[in-house]
Amino acid sequence: MIAIETERLRIDPLGVDDAAAFAAYRAVPEVARYQSWGEGFSLDDARRILDGQPDELPDTGDWLQLAVRERSSGVLLGDVAVHRDEQPGTWELGVTLAPGSQGRGVAAEALRAVIDLLFDRDAHRVWAQCDQRNAAVQRLLARVGFRHEATLRDADWFKEEWTTVEIFALLASDRTAS
Secondary structure: OOOEEOOOEEEEEOOHHHHHHHHHHHOOHHHHOOOOOOOOOOHHHHHHHHOOOOOOOOOOOOEEEEEEEEOOOOOEEEEEEEEEOOOOOEEEEEEEEOHHHOOOOHHHHHHHHHHHHHHHOOOOEEEEEEEOOOHHHHHHHHHOOOEEEEEEEEEEEEOOEEEEEEEEEEEHHHHHHO
């Protein structure tokens, strides 16, 4: 089972016991704004995602939601989504934090820990994407070492409008070169 500890955080797979807290922060309009779900994210939605989730890294094409918890209390602060891409050794990441956990370095600490785990397990490439209007996530991705690879202008029909997508990535060779 994946279990990572950092100075402030414990990161492990979300379970059904986390469903209420998971649903609560994902239903916040500011949290859902640039995410694939809407403001109506429900407890049933959370249960559907978490029911039967693996304890280890997912198979090709699947996602794993990792809980980001305060290490001292176990309180759920947010999650890191890990997706095994179709390309060998390639992983996509996403991050979502409850509003009260934002702006404290929690996302950067959690992403660094998950990135380390993936590269320790022979990842070749880790990537992330975000809506161009989400400047906070763009800064976050740069801060944890991702490089900007592409801007896909008006490439995604998202929540009833065309949006521009920013692509960021980090290679194993980038980490060994620094």
